[in-house]
Amino acid sequence: MTRRRAWWKTLLxxxxxxxxxxxxxxxxxxxxxxxxxxxxxxxxxxxxxGTIEGYLAxxxxxxxxxxxxxxxxxxxxVLTLVLSAPAAYSLAKLRPRGGRPLxxxxxxAQMIPAIIMAMGFxxxxxxxxxxxxxxxxxxxxxxxxxxxxxxxFTAFMNGIPDELTAAATIDGAGAWRTFRSIILPISxxxxxxxxxxxxxxxxxxxxxxxxxxxxxxxxxITLGIYKYIGxxxxxxxxxxxxxxxxxxxAAVLLVVAQRYVAAGITAGAVKD
Amino acid sequence: MTTSAVPAKRAVGEKGxxxxxxxxxxxxARRRVRSGQWAAWxxxxxxxxxxxxxxxxxxxxxxxxxxxxYTVRSFVDGTAPFxxxxxxxxxxxxxxxxxxxxxxxxxxxxxxxxxxxxxxxxAVFFFQHFRLASTLRALFLVPWLLPLIVSASTWSWMFxxxxxxxxxxxEALGLPQINWLTSPDxxxxxxxxxxxxxxxPFNLVILYxxxxxxxxxxxxxASLDGANGWQKFWRITFPLLRPVxxxxxxxxxxxxxxxxxxxxxxxxxxxxxxxxxxxxxxYRLGFGxxxxxxxxxxxxxxxxILIALVFGLVYLRTQRKLDPS
Numbered sequence: 001m002t003r004r005r006a007w008w009k010t011l012l013x014x015x016x017x018x019x020x021x022x023x024x025x026x027x028x029x030x031x032x033x034x035x036x037x038x039x040x041x042x043x044x045x046x047x048x049x050g051t052i053e054g055y056l057a058x059x060x061x062x063x064x065x066x067x068x069x070x071x072x073x074x075x076x077x078v079l080t081l082v083l084s085a086p087a088a089y090s091l092a093k094l095r096p097r098g099g100r101p102l103x104x105x106x107x108x109a110q111m112i113p114a115i116i117m118a119m120g121f122x123x124x125x126x127x128x129x130x131x132x133x134x135x136x137x138x139x140x141x142x143x144x145x146x147x148x149x150x151x152x153f154t155a156f157m158n159g160i161p162d163e164l165t166a167a168a169t170i171d172g173a174g175a176w177r178t179f180r181s182i183i184l185p186i187s188x189x190x191x192x193x194x195x196x197x198x199x200x201x202x203x204x205x206x207x208x209x210x211x212x213x214x215x216x217x218x219x220x221i222t223l224g225i226y227k228y229i230g231x232x233x234x235x236x237x238x239x240x241x242x243x244x245x246x247x248x249x250a251a252v253l254l255v256v257a258q259r260y261v262a263a264g265i266t267a268g269a270v271k272d
Numbered sequence: 273m274t275t276s277a278v279p280a281k282r283a284v285g286e287k288g289x290x291x292x293x294x295x296x297x298x299x300x301a302r303r304r305v306r307s308g309q310w311a312a313w314x315x316x317x318x319x320x321x322x323x324x325x326x327x328x329x330x331x332x333x334x335x336x337x338x339x340x341x342y343t344v345r346s347f348v349d350g351t352a353p354f355x356x357x358x359x360x361x362x363x364x365x366x367x368x369x370x371x372x373x374x375x376x377x378x379x380x381x382x383x384x385x386x387x388x389x390x391x392x393x394x395a396v397f398f399f400q401h402f403r404l405a406s407t408l409r410a411l412f413l414v415p416w417l418l419p420l421i422v423s424a425s426t427w428s429w430m431f432x433x434x435x436x437x438x439x440x441x442x443e444a445l446g447l448p449q450i451n452w453l454t455s456p457d458x459x460x461x462x463x464x465x466x467x468x469x470x471x472x473p474f475n476l477v478i479l480y481x482x483x484x485x486x487x488x489x490x491x492x493x494a495s496l497d498g499a500n501g502w503q504k505f506w507r508i509t510f511p512l513l514r515p516v517x518x519x520x521x522x523x524x525x526x527x528x529x530x531x532x533x534x535x536x537x538x539x540x541x542x543x544x545x546x547x548x549x550x551x552x553x554x555y556r557l558g559f560g561x562x563x564x565x566x567x568x569x570x571x572x573x574x575x576x577i578l579i580a581l582v583f584g585l586v587y588l589r590t591q592r593k594l595d596p597s
Binding site: 006007009010012013014016017020021023024026027030038039040041042043082083084086087089090091094095096097099102104105106107108109111112113114115116117118119120121122123124139140142143146150174175179200203204206207210211214222225226229236239240243246247250251253254258 | 320526566
């Protein structure tokens with residue numbers, strides 16, 4: 001009897017997941033629909049006359065945008081790691097005076113709406129000529145990820161036994177050596193987690209891109225899609241094809257790195 | 273940004289143990305501690321500098337923008353006059369202010385109500401360990417991982433009045449068509465639906481992790497006493513999940529308040545301000561037109577920060593109370 005009930009639950013689970021993912025399916029379906037049938041009523045539920053013209057448009061128009069997004073994403077990952085890992089090591093293991101208020105500030109920092117940061121950045125970048133530049137965008141995007149990175153790393157590094165670092169100190173290793181040779185290798189999973197989210201947020205960012213890079217030659221894919229929507233509201237297959245391509249990093253990360261995300265999130269719980 | 277709830281909670285909780293270490297006794301030990309302090313701050317220095325330059329300074333600039341009367345010209349040459357709270361007064365008297373504030377409140381509370389209850393129902397459902405449960409649960413994360421512009425543009429097309437799948441489904445059911453994005457009565461509902469869809473995974477994940485911390489023995493004992501599923505939920509799951517629920521909801525509040533992308537991409541706050549919130553209004557004032565109005569835009573932004581901070585501090589207080597290690 002329990003087996004039969006479990007079977008029903010699986011079926012219900014599949015149905016619920018299908019409902020939840022319907023918009024994603026619809027995005028793919030529309031991306032494969034020919035322009036001539038885009039306004040058909042009712043729309044086809046399956047891409048019966050499937051075409052790849054949308055994807056050809058992506059290859060024609062959007063490759064530079066994708067390249068910029070990739071660059072901005074990777075830059076944000078590097079900047080985030082370089083800033084947050086050492087800080088977290090200090091907070092978790094070196095116990096600086098004033099560390100507690102700093103953690104509090106980082107928590108608060110995460111709550112500041114990006115639109116407000118964008119306005120401040122705009123005023124500053126305008127003055128120093130950093131508008132419409134990739135480094136400017138990397139710095140702005142990193143503000144989303146750095147506080148998160150410090151908090152994740154701190155939670156993980158708190159769980160590293162003090163015996164390990166104490167042993168290194170007895171062997172004559174300084175703080176930097178301990179950090180590089182002991183802490184960093186152990187923290188591999190949280191490095192992957194922080195990198196993942198930093199990349200994904202930078203890749204998905206729209207507010208900073210549209211405010212700080214609105215007139216640049218090198219724009220990220222979010223602006224590529226936005227301009228597509230503004231310019232041709234007829235060719236939704238191209239727009240949705242771009243959306244599908246822009247979703248690839250999210251899909252890859254979910255499939256490849258799901259266990260790292262889980263590892264990072266449960267890392268803090270190991271200690272107690 | 274929203275994933276931080278669980279790890280962040282840890283970070284706060286464990287700090288308590290960290291600070292009470294080794295009060296310095298003998299001089300040698302004290303010197304050791306002092307040099308340790310130097311090393312500690314050397315590792316922190318980059319982030320502190322970063323916070324000052326890239327958080328504090330933009331925020332300071334924003335406050336300054338809101339207290340001066342900037343025009344496009346004075347924005348460049350920096351000669352704007354100081355006007356105290358004139359911008360705030362103007363913003364509050366503006367015809368858009370109350371609608372924007374009301375929409376922000378409705379958008380936030382309705383989003384949270386649905387995201388939380390659907391997320392909780394799904395968490396309880398997926399907690400029953402049936403075949404494929406973990407795979408399906410992972411698939412539920414997809415909406416949350418997609419770039420917001422992807423979700424927003426997909427929903428825009430689904431809600432399209434003439435060619436959207438939603439209206440076509442309504443027609444098939446014999447219901448009247450709705451101008452989801454172009455009617456002032458429906459635009460806020462349309463963006464709400466999209467936002468609820470995006471937020472469900474976050475609630476599901478956090479509440480699921482909360483369920484994992486409830487001891488299975490309790491359910492066994494309840495079963496022995498003859499409790500049914502409904503009673504188990506209301507007598508065990510729901511009360512024991514209250515701390516995690518409080519944190520999920522408060523964090524959700526803080527993050528929903530600042531939602532911008534979805535609304536801007538789907539409706540630009542329109543038609544006729546019918547889906548304008550404080551964040552889209554601030555953006556529109558500052559960046560939405562050829563002649564930007566930076567000072568009022570900054571004032572609206574700062575009002576939004578104040579509201580977010582109130583909920584943020586309530587969240588941190590709740591968290592500390594629940595996790596006083």
